[in-house]
Amino acid sequence: MESKKPLRSAFVDDYVVPGDVILDLADMTNQTIKLGAGLRQDCDTIQVTSAGRLRLSKPNKYWVENSQKRYIPSVEDTVLGIVVDTKPDNFLVDIKGPSLAFLPVLSFEGGTRRNIPKFEIGTLIYARVVKANSIMNPELSCMDAIGKAAEFGQLKNGYTFETSTGLARMLLSSPTCPLLEALGKKLSFEIAVGLNGRVWVNAPSPSNVILVSEAIKQSESFNRMQQRSMVEKLLAKLA
Amino acid sequence: MEKTEGRAEGRKANQLRKYACTRNPLGRAHGSARWEQGDTVVVAAVYGPRPGTRKGENPEKASIEVVWKPMTGQSGRQEKEYEMTLKRTLQSICLLTVHPNTTTSVVLQVMSDDGSLLPCAINASCAALAFAGIPLKHLAVAIGCGVLENGDVILDTSKAEEKQLKSFAHLVFPNSSKSVDLKESQQKDGQSERGLITSITHGVMSEEDYFNCIERGLAASSRISDFLRTTLQKHTPDYL
Numbered sequence: 001m002e003s004k005k006p007l008r009s010a011f012v013d014d015y016v017v018p019g020d021v022i023l024d025l026a027d028m029t030n031q032t033i034k035l036g037a038g039l040r041q042d043c044d045t046i047q048v049t050s051a052g053r054l055r056l057s058k059p060n061k062y063w064v065e066n067s068q069k070r071y072i073p074s075v076e077d078t079v080l081g082i083v084v085d086t087k088p089d090n091f092l093v094d095i096k097g098p099s100l101a102f103l104p105v106l107s108f109e110g111g112t113r114r115n116i117p118k119f120e121i122g123t124l125i126y127a128r129v130v131k132a133n134s135i136m137n138p139e140l141s142c143m144d145a146i147g148k149a150a151e152f153g154q155l156k157n158g159y160t161f162e163t164s165t166g167l168a169r170m171l172l173s174s175p176t177c178p179l180l181e182a183l184g185k186k187l188s189f190e191i192a193v194g195l196n197g198r199v200w201v202n203a204p205s206p207s208n209v210i211l212v213s214e215a216i217k218q219s220e221s222f223n224r225m226q227q228r229s230m231v232e233k234l235l236a237k238l239a
Numbered sequence: 240m241e242k243t244e245g246r247a248e249g250r251k252a253n254q255l256r257k258y259a260c261t262r263n264p265l266g267r268a269h270g271s272a273r274w275e276q277g278d279t280v281v282v283a284a285v286y287g288p289r290p291g292t293r294k295g296e297n298p299e300k301a302s303i304e305v306v307w308k309p310m311t312g313q314s315g316r317q318e319k320e321y322e323m324t325l326k327r328t329l330q331s332i333c334l335l336t337v338h339p340n341t342t343t344s345v346v347l348q349v350m351s352d353d354g355s356l357l358p359c360a361i362n363a364s365c366a367a368l369a370f371a372g373i374p375l376k377h378l379a380v381a382i383g384c385g386v387l388e389n390g391d392v393i394l395d396t397s398k399a400e401e402k403q404l405k406s407f408a409h410l411v412f413p414n415s416s417k418s419v420d421l422k423e424s425q426q427k428d429g430q431s432e433r434g435l436i437t438s439i440t441h442g443v444m445s446e447e448d449y450f451n452c453i454e455r456g457l458a459a460s461s462r463i464s465d466f467l468r469t470t471l472q473k474h475t476p477d478y479l
Contacts, residue, residue: 011417015468015471015472015475016417017369017378017414017416017467017468017471018369018374018375018376018377018378018414019375019376019377019378019413019414019416020416020417020418021416021417021418022418038374040334040374045418047376049334049337049374049375049376050369050372050373050374050375051369051471051472052475053475066372066475067475068269068270068371068372069269069270069371070269070287070288070371070372072372098287098288098289098290098338098341099290099338099340099341100290134336134337134338134339135339
C-alpha cells in the first residue's frame with residue numbers, strides 16, 4: 001500500500017545546497033514528516049535553505065547538518081552565554097545567535113525575589129535553552145527540567161574561547177571524541193562546551209589550560225584520525 | 240572587423256576565464272569568500288544575523304545592508320549603484336522572514352578589476368552568504384555577456400573588451416538545483432523556467448541580442464553553478 005510506506009528522500013547523506021528539492025509531497029498522504037534545521041516547505045515540495053549534509057533520523061525526521069560561526073537557538077540545547085545587561089526581570093545574555101537571550105532572574109534552583117544572583121556584565125553562564133522560535137528572543141534557564149541546579153549557572157575562572165558549532169557538536173559527541181580522550185589521559189582539566197560554539201576550559205596550571213585550548217582550536221581542520229596524532233605530538237613537545 | 244576568435248588569450252566566445260573560490264579567508268567575519276574570475280578578484284564578508292534593524296527598515300523581515308569598497312579612491316556614485324543592485328539581488332535570494340528584526344551586513348572589497356566586476360561581486364557575496372549559513376531560497380550565479388558588432392555574444396568580458404563593445408549585460412540566474420523527479424518537470428523545460436534575478440545592461444542592444452545573451456548566460460550559469468556546489472562541498476570540515 002503506497003500511502004503507508006514513508007517516502008525516503010534520495011538525497012539522504014548527500015551534500016545539498018540551497019534550492020535543492022529533496023522531497024515531493026504530492027505522492028504522500030496522511031504521513032507526518034518532521035523538518036529540522038536548514039529545510040523549509042514550499043507548497044508541495046521540501047526545499048533546502050542551507051548548504052550541508054542531509055540527514056535522516058528514522059522514521060521521519062530530516063535536517064541539514066552544517067557548521068557555522070553563528071548559532072541558531074533550538075530548545076533543549078545547552079549553551080554558554082555572556083551577560084550583557086541586567087533588567088528587573090531578566091538577564092540579557094549573548095549566545096551568538098540572531099537575537100539576545102533572556103534569562104529570568106528566578107530560574108535558578110531555590111530562586112526567589114530575595115536571593116536573586118548578582119551577575120555583572122561579562123559573566124559566563126552555562127544554561128539550557130527553554131524557548132526558541134524565530135519571532136521572540138530565546139529564553140534560557142539555569143535549572144534542569146525537574147528544577148535542580150545540575151551544573152548550570154555561573155562558570156568562574158578558567159579561559160573561554162569560541163569555536164564553530166560543528167566542532168562543539170563533535171566535542172560533545174558520545175562516545176567521547178578522540179581529542180578529549182587523548183588529552184584527558186595525560187592532563188587534568190575541566191571543560192564546558194556550549195552547543196553555540198563557546199568552550200570554557202579550567203585547569204590547576206595555566207600551561208594545561210593553554211594546551212587544551214590550543215589543541216581544540218587547531219582541530220577545526222583535522223578529522224578524527226588525525227586528531228589523536230596531533231594531540232600526541234603536542235604533548236610530546238611538552239615533555 | 241571583430242571576430243570572436245580575436246579575443247585575448249585565444250578565448251572562444253563561450254569560454255569563461257579561470258575561476259576560483261576560497262572559503263572563509265577572513266577569520267573574524269561570520270562568513271567570507273574570495274572569488275576570482277581571471278584577474279578580477281573580489282572578497283566578500285558577511286556579518287550576521289545581528290540583532291536590531293536600522294531605522295526605516297521593516298522589522299518584520301531581516302534586513303540586508305551592503306557596503307562596497309572600491310580598490311582605490313573614495314566611494315562615489317558608481318559604488319552606491321553597485322550597493323543598491325547587490326542589496327536588491329541578495330534580498331531576493333535570502334529568506335527574510337526566518338529571522339525578523341535582524342541585520343545581515345555584506346561588505347565587499349574589490350581587490351582587482353579586469354572586467355565583469357559586478358558578476359564577480361555577486362558570486363562572491365552569494366558564496367559568502369552560503370558559508371555563513373544565512374538561509375537562502377537558492378544560490379545566485381552571475382555572468383557578464385557582451386554583444387559584438389556582428390551580433391555575436393561573448394561571455395565573461397574583460398575590461399579591455401568592455402571598453403570596445405557597444406553594449407554588454409550583467410545577468411544573474413538562480414542556480415541549477417538537484418531535485419527528485421517532480422511530475423511535471425523535464426530537464427530542458429526546467430532550465431528555461433529558472434528565470435532571471437537581476438539584469439543590468441550598458442549601452443544599446445537589440446531585443447534579439449538581449450535574448451541571445453540570456454540564453455548563452457543561462458547555459459554558462461549551470462557550469463558556474465556546479466562549480467559553486469563542489470566548492471561548498473569541498474570545504475566542509477571533516478568531522479561532519
